[in-house]
Amino acid sequence: MSFTAFALEEWQSHYEHSVAYNLADSGCHPVALGELLGDDPEAVRRMLAIDLHYPPVGGTDPLRSLIAAWHGADPGNVLVTVGAAEANAITVASLVSAGDHVVVMEPGYRQVRGLALNAGAEVDAFPLDPDNGWRPDLAALESVVGPDTKLIAITNPNNPVGTILTPEELDAVVAAAERVGAWVLADEVYRGTELWTEEITPSLWSQYDKLICVGSLSKAFGLPGLRLGWLVAPAEQVESTWRRHEYATIATSTLSMHLAELALDSQDRLLTRNRALIRAGYSRLEQWVAESNGLLSVIRPDATALAFVRYHLPLTTAVVADLLRTEGSVLVGAGEHFGIESHLRITHGLEPAYLDAALNNITKVLRNYQA
Ligand SMILES: Cc1ncc(COP(=O)(O)O)c(C=O)c1O
Known part of the structure; x- marks a missing residue:
């Protein structure tokens, strides 16, 4: 029987640590250990005693x-x-x-x-x-x-x-x-x-x-x-x-x-932190799509730190994702990893400067191929 590899995870394991901008993970900017412990010395002491x-x-x-x-x-x-x-x-x-x-x-x-x-x-x-x-x-x-x-x-x-x-x-x-x-x-x-x-x-x-x-x-x-x-x-x-x-x-x-x-x-604290990142990230991403002059479009998601962005270019998602990686040093999920073409999965629940720089690189690469 033939083996079906998990194409999305294979793509991430190969490349996520070799790009300047990783927009392929599906969560938001992770919580630091100290932040989880609430910078509380008692919580640190309890952890060290385990x-x-x-x-x-x-x-x-x-x-x-x-x-x-x-x-x-x-x-x-x-x-x-x-x-x-x-x-x-x-x-x-x-x-x-x-x-x-x-x-x-x-x-x-x-x-x-x-x-x-x-x-x-x-x-x-x-x-x-x-x-x-x-x-x-x-x-x-x-x-x-x-x-x-x-x-x-x-x-x-x-x-x-x-x-x-x-x-x-x-x-x-x-x-x-x-x-x-x-x-x-x-x-x-x-x-x-x-x-x-x-x-x-x-x-x-x-x-x-x-x-x-x-x-x-x-x-x-x-x-x-x-x-x-x-x-x-x-x-x-x-x-x-x-x-x-x-x-x-x-x-x-x-x-x-x-x-x-x-x-x-501490779920209220963590959910509030992460929703703030996701909401700010999505609004930056939506703005970026709006400024693309028809190159990109997106249907508003209800949830997640992800946007499934459609690009209007006659190229496969495998080709586009690879160009973004090699020419823009940005990793995104290719539509083919999710069973549909013409879309890229872009994670936006990240630090604003990092997200903006990555989105900017994506635009530059795509514009080169628009002509
Ligand atoms: C829908 C879905 N299920 C499961 C997983 C795996 O999650 P975990 O990191 O908890 O193993 C992911 C990770 O992206 C996911 O998107």
Whole structure:
């Protein structure tokens, strides 16, 4: 069986440390350790006193309780993982076998798609429609879900286009799954990154019995380096993924679990900090697009630190992303990494001077090829 590589992550691992401007990461400017500790000597003392033993494999009790509260679940429904990446991987490993059918949202973060293909499943996508403000095409969803569908995977808010699904759209996803007895995987790593409202996107948890919600500290909390994520699932599904977790990683680190407790305890402070970066970054990016004289266009996202910017040039996204890297020293996500051409995924939740310099470089390179 052929192997499908994770093209976006491969692109990032090769190049993210060799460019002057990295706009390919999907979170905002990360929180420094001192900032997380609140520059509090007592918090520093507690951290330095930690014994670096193996932590509880499924996560410490306080951490599982904090995560449960974030989703309105019970601590017994929570498994702490090495990032949302592991949560997605062990979920697919536990549910999807060769010959199964899996439905994903596109454009999308193509982890579940690739994992399912590598498990020998057939994968179909239902689109978020650019001609309808990146709303999901629910008729297409209905038509791709069939009796063999084992799993429907959504990302809400979405990466890369930032759509937050409405309650009616979520009901349609659940109804499609219920019709055929499929599981729903709701990747909710971008909850808390809303641009235009203070309301945190509701978790899908409790809306369906065959549901796994995935979350992480990498996006709204600004802590990707902790490599701390989780899944929330019915008890039997937690057990089933936990058995895979023991094989894959045993546990995330003791230190990360300690710092994650602190982060979830200080969530208001962290979400406020990161939303401020995202809102300021998006407004700079929108201004930059407006000044491009028709070279670029963008549909306003509802959330995330990302903009999925359309360029109006007859070049593939692979070519454009490579030109930006080699001639502008800027790394962005290419549309082909998300299943659609003519778009670049640009992270904007960054320091203003850094973002402006990078956007400026992008314009210079694109203008060269406009003629
Ligand atoms: C939708 C989505 N899910 C999962 C992940 C992986 O997140 P983590 O850093 O928590 O492993 C990402 C990272 O970009 C993502 O965009």
